[in-house]
Structures are given as structure tokens and as C-alpha cells.
Amino acid sequence: MSPIRISVEGLERIFGGLKDHRVLLPSGSGKKGEYIELTVAGRLPRECGDHTKPSAPPKNIIFPANETLLSYKLNIDGSIEVAQPEIGITKTILFGTPPCDSASFRVLDAALTKDIPEPFYTKRRENFGVIGMACSRAGKSCFCRSVGLSPVSEAGADLMAYPDGDDFIIKNVSGRLDMLWTLIEKSGEMVSEEAFEPVRARFDIPVENYKFSAERLVDAIEKRFTDPYWTEFSSRCVSCGICTYLCPTCHCFDILDVETDERSGTRVRTQDTCQFPEFTGETSAHNPRKERYTRQRQRVLHKFLYFFRNHGMMMCTGCGRCIRYCPVDINIAEGVMKLGGTQ
Amino acid sequence: MRDYSAESGQLRAICKGLLASGAVELVLAWTSGPGLTGREAMIAKGADQLIDRIVWSPFCTSSIATLIKRNRKALEGKNIGIVVKDCDRQALNVLLQEYVIKKENVVIIGVRCDGLASALMFPDATMASKVVSDEKGVQVDGKEVAWEDFGFNACLSCRYDSMSADHVVGEYARKKQVTELPHLKRLSGLSLSGRKEHFDALFGRCIRCYACREVCPVCACIECAIDPGESSITPRTTPLEKTSVAGWACRGREPSENAVFLMTRAMHMAGRCVRCGWCERACPAGIPLMELLDIVNENVLRVYKYEAGKDPAAPPFLASFSDDDPDDSGGAPH
Numbered sequence: 276m277s278p279i280r281i282s283v284e285g286l287e288r289i290f291g292g293l294k295d296h297r298v299l300l301p302s303g304s305g306k307k308g309e310y311i312e313l314t315v316a317g318r319l320p321r322e323c324g325d326h327t328k329p330s331a332p333p334k335n336i337i338f339p340a341n342e343t344l345l346s347y348k349l350n351i352d353g354s355i356e357v358a359q360p361e362i363g364i365t366k367t368i369l370f371g372t373p374p375c376d377s378a379s380f381r382v383l384d385a386a387l388t389k390d391i392p393e394p395f396y397t398k399r400r401e402n403f404g405v406i407g408m409a410c411s412r413a414g415k416s417c418f419c420r421s422v423g424l425s426p427v428s429e430a431g432a433d434l435m436a437y438p439d440g441d442d443f444i445i446k447n448v449s450g451r452l453d454m455l456w457t458l459i460e461k462s463g464e465m466v467s468e469e470a471f472e473p474v475r476a477r478f479d480i481p482v483e484n485y486k487f488s489a490e491r492l493v494d495a496i497e498k499r500f501t502d503p504y505w506t507e508f509s510s511r512c513v514s515c516g517i518c519t520y521l522c523p524t525c526h527c528f529d530i531l532d533v534e535t536d537e538r539s540g541t542r543v544r545t546q547d548t549c550q551f552p553e554f555t556g557e558t559s560a561h562n563p564r565k566e567r568y569t570r571q572r573q574r575v576l577h578k579f580l581y582f583f584r585n586h587g588m589m590m591c592t593g594c595g596r597c598i599r600y601c602p603v604d605i606n607i608a609e610g611v612m613k614l615g616g617t618q
Numbered sequence: 619m620r621d622y623s624a625e626s627g628q629l630r631a632i633c634k635g636l637l638a639s640g641a642v643e644l645v646l647a648w649t650s651g652p653g654l655t656g657r658e659a660m661i662a663k664g665a666d667q668l669i670d671r672i673v674w675s676p677f678c679t680s681s682i683a684t685l686i687k688r689n690r691k692a693l694e695g696k697n698i699g700i701v702v703k704d705c706d707r708q709a710l711n712v713l714l715q716e717y718v719i720k721k722e723n724v725v726i727i728g729v730r731c732d733g734l735a736s737a738l739m740f741p742d743a744t745m746a747s748k749v750v751s752d753e754k755g756v757q758v759d760g761k762e763v764a765w766e767d768f769g770f771n772a773c774l775s776c777r778y779d780s781m782s783a784d785h786v787v788g789e790y791a792r793k794k795q796v797t798e799l800p801h802l803k804r805l806s807g808l809s810l811s812g813r814k815e816h817f818d819a820l821f822g823r824c825i826r827c828y829a830c831r832e833v834c835p836v837c838a839c840i841e842c843a844i845d846p847g848e849s850s851i852t853p854r855t856t857p858l859e860k861t862s863v864a865g866w867a868c869r870g871r872e873p874s875e876n877a878v879f880l881m882t883r884a885m886h887m888a889g890r891c892v893r894c895g896w897c898e899r900a901c902p903a904g905i906p907l908m909e910l911l912d913i914v915n916e917n918v919l920r921v922y923k924y925e926a927g928k929d930p931a932a933p934p935f936l937a938s939f940s941d942d943d944p945d946d947s948g949g950a951p952h
Contacts, residue, residue, distance in 0.1 A: 306904030330902050331825075340825070341870040415653075415741050511658055511680075513688065516827035517902050533868050545870040548827075553845065558860070560851045599738070602833050602900035603680055604655045 278437075278446045278471045281463030286443060287319055289458050296366045299336060306330045306600075310369070320371045321438050325414025330600060332523035333369060333376050334383060337399040340520075340546040344395075344530065348539040362398050368455070370406045370436075375419050375594035377407035377431040379523030385586040386526055395544075404452045406445075407432030409478035416595030418485040418608045424592060427478045434459075439474050446471075482593075485608035489579065489589050495615025496580050500572070508610045509571035511603035512550075518597035518607070519548040519574065524590045527554075549573045571605070579611060620732070622675040622749040625788045630672045632727055632785045633699060637663045642699040642725050645669075646685050648678040650745040654737040654758065658685050660692075674701070674787065675749045676735035676756050681896050683709040683835035686719050690838075697723050703731035704778035705894035708927030709835035712890050715927075715934045718838050728783030732765075732792040733773035734899075739763050753792050765792065771908045772895020775799050801909050802916060817877075820910075823903040824876035826869065830897035830907055831883060836890045836926075844879050845869065884910045889918050889935020892927045 290298045290313055298313040300320060308329025313319070320327065348356040380400075387393040388400060410419075410426035419425055429435045433449040434456065444466055447456050519525040529547035534540040547554060550571070555564045564570050582590035591607075598606050633645045643663070648656030649671040656678030661668045683706045686693060702710055707728055713719050735756040737743070743758045750757045755764040766774060775796045808816060828845075831837045841850060844867050851860060867878040891911045898907040918924050921944055924935050932938075 306902060330904070341872055415738075510660075513684065513829070513832035515829035515832040515900070516825070517829050517900075520825050520827045521902055529869060531868065531870075533870070543868070543870050545868070547869070551828075551845075556851070558851075560853045560855065600902045602829055602896070604651055604653070604657050606651075609652065 276447045277465045277467065278444050279459050279463035280439070280442050280444050280466045281459055282442050283319055283321060284441075285462045286445075286459070287317070289455070289462065290317075290319070290368075290370075292458075293368075293455075296368055298368045298370055300370050301327060301329050301372065304328060310336060313370070320408075322411050323371050323373045323408040324410050324412030325373075325417050325595070326412055328373060328376070328414075328594065328596075330521055330596065332379065332521055332594075332596065333372055334379060334523050334526070336367065336369065337403050338383060338387070338396050338526065342395055342544045344542045344544055346539070346541045350538075362395055364398060364402050366402045367399075368404045368406060368452070371408045372405060372432075373410040373594075374407055374424055374426060374428045374430070374432070375410075375417070375592040376523055377405050378424050378428065378592045379431065379594075380405055381431040382524040382582075382586075382588065382590055382592070383526055385588065386582075386590075389586075404433045404455070405431060406434045406436055406452075407448075408436045408438065409475070411438070411478060411480070413480060413482040413484075414595060414599070415484060416598035416606075416608075417482050417593060418487075418595065419593035420482045421485055421487045421608070422489050422589045422591050422593045426480050426482065427475055437471075437474050437478065444471055444474055485612060487608070487612045489583075492579055492611055492615060493583050496576065496611065499614050500576075502614065504610075504613060505568045505572045508575075508613075509568040509605065512567045512571055512605060513603055514550050514552065514567055514570065515602065516548040516550055517600050517602065518605070519550055520546060521596040521600055523592060523594055523596070524578070549577070575607060575610060575614075578607075619750050619752050620788060620791050622673075622751070625729070626673045626675070628787050629674050629701065629727065629729065630669065632787070633661070633672055633701070634669055636699045636725060636727075637661070637669070642697045644693070644696060645672075645699040645701070645727075646682050647672045647699075647701040647727075648680070648682070649673060652745060654740060654743050654745065654747060654749070655679065658682055660685060660689065672701075673745075674729050676731075676733060676751060677737050677749070678703070679734045679736070679896070679899060681706045681709060681833070681835040681894050683713060684833055684896075686710075686713055687835060687838045690718065693719065693723075695723070697725070699725040699727055701727045701729060702783070703729050704776070704781060705731070705772070705892050706835065707781060707783065708778065708892035709894060711927035711930040712836045712892060712934075713838065714930040715932065716836075716838065721930065725785075726783040727785045727787070728781040730781050730786065730788040730790050731776075731778075732790060733776065734768070734770055734895075735763065735765075736768045736770070736899075739768065751791065770895055770899060771801055771906065772893050772898060775801075776893070799912055799916065801906065802912055805909060805913070817910075818873065820905050821877040821880060822873045823905050824871070824880060825903050826871050826876060826879065827902065829900040829902065833896045833900045834887075835894065835896070836892065837883070837887070844882065880905075880907075880910060884914050886936075887911055888914050889922075889924050890926050891915055 299310045302311040304327045345359050387396040429448045433451045435446045437444040527547045528544050530544050556562050578590040636642045645661045649659045650673040651657045654677040656673050740758045747759045779794050867875040
């Protein structure tokens with residue numbers, strides 16, 4: 276399928292005419308940024324890059340930080356009522372994510388929809404499409420090229436948009452958004468591969484920071500489990516949840532019962548993080564990860580070793596949020612380079 | 619014009635001297651990383667590589683005082699030298715008041731601070747960049763950014779203009795004259811429902827990472843009421859006792875639970891918050907936490923005439939009572 280050239284206004288009109296879909300866009304950037312719904316007269320972003328990336332990761336759109344799994348009620352006659360909530364499904368299109376954020380859905384899919392599908396995520400995912408955008412500016416904490424991605428990689432995206440002046444050149448990547456693709460084909464015009472290549476090449480920018488080889492890292496890091504460097508790496512760690520909660524790929528959760536009153540309540544799944552000591556607290560009061568360095572080590576090894584062994588991909592997209600927002604300047608890329616990933 | 623490479627040099631010499639003479643076992647200071655940001659470190663005698671990297675600049679945005687809180691056990695009974703900027707100096711006093719650390723164990727090395735700056739504004743700078751500052755702002759390799767443009771509320775309304783310490787480095791180059799806190803003035807202009815709307819939006823953004831609590835130099839409770847469990851559960855705790863450990867706010871990211879956490883923290887900071895503003899700088903959701911804290915701070919100051927960390931010999935605010943204390947907070951705040 277050839278790429279299609281469509282004007283920004285043309286795409287805005289298509290989105291405005293989608294009756295049963297909501298379209299989400301990144302709005303604002305950094306700490307003020309979030310994903311908001313496109314209003315009817317809304318404008319689409321014409322570029323994306325590290326400078327437009329919200330601190331909040333897109334994972335929470337289909338994998339909310341708080342999710343009610345069931346509610347229960349103890350009746351006067353002693354019977355118990357358990358009800359499962361309807362999974363609210365709105366067909367959703369996410370537009371304008373940089374390649375690092377698009378790729379995060381590939382990671383979440385591997386973790387949550389494969390062996391034992393997680394019903395809530397899986398159902399939302401079926402009704403969720405990602406239109407990625409080629410990235411025009413790498414930031415100081417970006418390192419996508421070191422984890423096998425790039426400012427033009429299409430992993431995780433269903434359609435990929437390449438901004439070109441007042442137009443987008445859109446490529447159909449997965450074929451999952453065929454309904455939308457038909458509309459785009461109708462109002463746009465085909466672009467030959469020869470005409471598309473220079474536009475693509477414009478976004479194939481270098482990412483100069485933290486060059487390491489992820490493949491080499493896997494073997495090296497496995498042998499460094501007891502390395503003294505882990506204590507140095509995490510010496511400043513304050514054990515907050517920033518690195519994991521802002522990570523677009525971290526997906527650990529906790530399940531707890533929240534009492535509404537003595538006779539009823541809900542069972543809730545909430546986000547959880549390996550950086551909190553209670554994460555591995557056992558009922559016997561034993562905690563295998565009491566020390567801060569063991570918790571930081573778990574984060575790094577889960578991303579670059581365990582997940583790779585289980586799913587054949589890194590659980591890191593190089594978006595750099597954990598580096599940029601860490602209050603004590605802990606740098607995972609710097610860490611893995613010292614642990615053996617240097618090219 | 620302040621030249622921070624010269625001031626870092628002075629600081630390095632002082633720390634080196636203290637370690638060499640055996641006056642202290644450890645020095646807690648910032649060291650340079652690959653970028654502009656200073657990184658806290660505990661430096662022992664003989665760690666020459668680290669000593670040579672001791673640094674001080676407006677990019678030392680962390681508080682060394684949190685190192686004391688985080689390493690309470692390791693530091694117990696040890697003589698330490700600690701590098702503090704003005705707000706950390708006040709925080710150290712709070713820790714002294716609350717016996718987190720003992721006065722006879724600390725040698726205080728104060729750095730006079732004009733305000734902090736964000737390294738994000740200088741993407742091309744490295745640890746080797748030349749950092750200077752003046753009345754107007756910070757210059758890195760010749761590129762100047764005004765103090766106001768970093769948006770660090772706590773620094774813009776900082777009132778500390780004197781430093782008492784065993785060793786002092788640097789001179790103030792920026793006048794600190796703040797009579798009214800601008801963010802509180804903004805709040806006082808809002809109606810009750812306007813204020814509710816404002817704070818609901820603020821609480822709704824919280825992702826419950828607890829970074830504000832963890833970076834706070836004086837949030838030094840061994841176990842927090844919000845998520846207890848680490849030390850209150852022992853092998854002898856019965857299942858019944860476990861279920862009754864009160865978690866005051868559910869971990870989930872619900873606006874109401876977020877409000878419980880953020881407001882409980884603000885209230886518990888009464889008479890302890892030294893306005894260093896690290897919580898606000900650390901918050902990844904961009905919540906203006908100083909608004910919440912300053913409402914409490916200003917009331918404590920106005921009604922009880924108490925300033926956190928001013929006098930290390932005074933009893934802690936929340937643990938003291940005087941017959942002259944007013945019965946209530948003296949009318950509607952702001």
C-alpha cells in the first residue's frame with residue numbers, strides 16, 4: 276500500500292466526522308502535558324518530539340492506574356452478591372505519539388495479551404488504534420536508537436504520520452485501522468516510494484546520547500547481578516515511584532479490596548511499583564528487596580534482561596522520562612552502559 | 619557576578635581539610651555528574667575522586683539534608699560534615715530539633731544561595747560548562763536565563779538572607795525582598811467554590827509516586843501513616859492485626875484519596891516545612907505543592923509566630939504548647 280498525502284485540514288475534517296470514535300492527542304508538554312480529547316474544532320499537532328512529550332505516559336489510556344475489578348455486597352440474609360462492572364469501551368484513536376510512545380504498546384501487548392490475556396486491557400486494546408508520528412527532535416535524555424528503535428520506527432503504530440509542511444504523509448503499518456485508512460485514501464492522494472523517501476529521511480535524525488547495544492547488554496548484565504556498581508547506581512535513590520509510574524512500559528499492579536462500608540466494597544486493581552519497599556513485602560514480614568539497590572536492580576534487570584528473555588524485546592523504549600524526571604538524577608542509560616552495554 | 623567554579627574550589631578545600639584532619643568521618647556534599655545537575659554523595663576520607671568532584675552551583679537542586687534522613691542508621695554516632703544552602707540549613711535545624719541527628723556530630727558548611735536553576739533550560743551544557751550568576755539570572759557558557767524563568771516558586775519567594783554555619787562559602791548577589799507570596803495572593807482572590815475547583819484539579823493530577831514525601835528533607839517519619847506496613851508488620855503480627863493496620867489512603871490514584879494524602883502531608887508539615895520547594899520541583903505531574911504548604915506555613919507564622927527551623931533549641935512546633943496560643947487559627951486564613 277502506497278503512503279497517502281493528506282492536508283492537515285483534511286485529516287482534521289476526517290477526525291471531526293468520526294461519530295463513534297474519540298481521538299486523543301498529546302497536549303502541552305513536560306509536567307504540564309497530558310493526553311486530551313480532540314474537540315470538534317480542534318487542531319492537530321504538526322510535529323512531535325522530545326519537546327512535545329507529556330510527562331504522563333500514554334499507557335494509562337487503556338491501562339488505567341485504578342480499575343474496579345468487581346464489587347461485592349453482603350446481604351442481610353447472609354448471601355453475597357458479586358458484580359463485575361462493564362468494561363467501558365469507547366473506540367479510541369491516539370494521534371501524534373512519538374515512536375518511543377507508540378512502541379510502548381508493543382511491549383504492553385506482549386505482557387498483557389499473550390499467554391494469559393488480561394481481559395480489561397485486551398478488550399480496550401481491541402478498540403484502540405495508534406497513529407504515530409515521526410519524531411523531529413531528540414532530547415537530552417532520549418536513547419531510542421540504543422534499544423532498537425529510532426525517530427522513524429513504526430513499531431506499535433497502526434498508522435504512521437510524517438509531517439511535511441501543511442500535509443501529513445501517512446503510511447498504513449498494521450492494517451488494523453482499515454476503516455480510517457479508507458477515509459484517508461479517499462481524501463488524500465497516493466505518494467510514490469521515491470517521493471516519500473526524502474520526507475522519511477528528514478526524520479531519520481541521529482540520537483547522540485547514551486549509545487549502547489541492547490543485545491550485548493543482555494549477556495553482560497546477567498553476569499553482573501552481584502556487582503558492587505548497583506549500590507553506587509542507586510546510592511541517591513529516594514524510592515519514589517517516578518521512574519516506574521512515568522515509564523510507558525512498566526505495568527506492575529496490586530489488587531486490593533476497598534471497603535465502602537461494613538457490608539460492601541470493591542476490589543480494585545491499582546498501579547504498583549517495584550521501587551516501594553512494600554512491593555515485595557511478604558506476610559511473614561520477610562522482604563527480599565529491603566535495600567534500595569535491590570529494587571533499582573530489579574527495575575533495570577526486568578527491563579533489559581528478564582523481559583527480553585521472555586518476550587524477545589526490551590521493556591524500554593528509550594523515551595527518557597525516568598532520566599528527565601528523576602529528582603536525584605539517576606540515569607538508567609548511564610547505568611546500563613557501565614554495566615556492560617557500551618558499544 | 620558569582621563564579622561557581624571558584625566557590626566550588628573553596629568548598630572542596632574546606633571539605634578536604636575537614637576529612638584530612640579527622641574532624642569528620644564523612645562529608646555530605648554535591649558532586650558533579652555528567653550534566654550540570656549536582657548529585658548528592660556521602661564522601662569518606664580517601665575517596666579522592668569524589669572529593670575532587672565536589673561542586674556547588676544553582677544546579678544543586680537537591681537537598682543534602684535528605685541524605686541524613688535516608689541514611690539515618692548508617693550515620694548514627696558518626697561525625698559528619700554537611701554542605702547546606704540556606705533552606706537546607708533550616709531543614710537541618712528541624713532535624714536537630716527532632717533528634718534525627720545530634721548537634722555535636724555535625725560540622726556545618728554553609729553555601730549562600732541566590733536561588734536554584736533548572737538544567738533543562740541549558741540542554742547543551744555539561745559538567746565542564748562555566749556557571750555564573752548575578753542579580754538577574756544564571757549564565758551558563760554565556761547563555762543567560764532570568765531567575766523568574768525557571769519557575770521555582772520557593773526560590774522566587776525565598777526569605778533567607780543570612781547564613782550561620784561553621785564554614786561559609788559565597789556572598790549573596792540577589793536581594794531577597796518578598797513581602798507577600800504571589801501564589802497565595804492568587805488563591806486569596808478566589809471564592810470558596812473557585813478554591814475547591816482549583817484544588818480538585820490539583821489533587822486530580824497526583825500520580826501518588828510519593829516523590830514529594832521522599833525528597834522532603836524534614837518528612838522524616840520512619841513510617842508514613844499513608845502507607846504503613848514496613849515496620850509495623852513483624853513475624854509475630856497476627857492476621858487480625860494485619861488487617862487492622864490502618865492505611866489512611868488507598869494506594870489507587872483516586873482524586874479523593876490523593877486529597878487525603880496531599881492534605882495530610884501539608885498539615886503534618888506545619889512548623890516543619892522550610893520552604894525549600896524540592897517537593898514542587900520533583901513532582902512529575904507539575905502540581906504546585908508550595909501553594910498547599912504555604913497556606914499552612916503562613917498561618918503558623920501569622921498566628922503562632924513560629925518559623926520552621928529558625929531556632930534548633932526551640933521545641934518542635936507540633937510538639938509544643940504555650941498558654942498564649944490562640945484557641946483557633948485566628949479567623950479565616952487568606
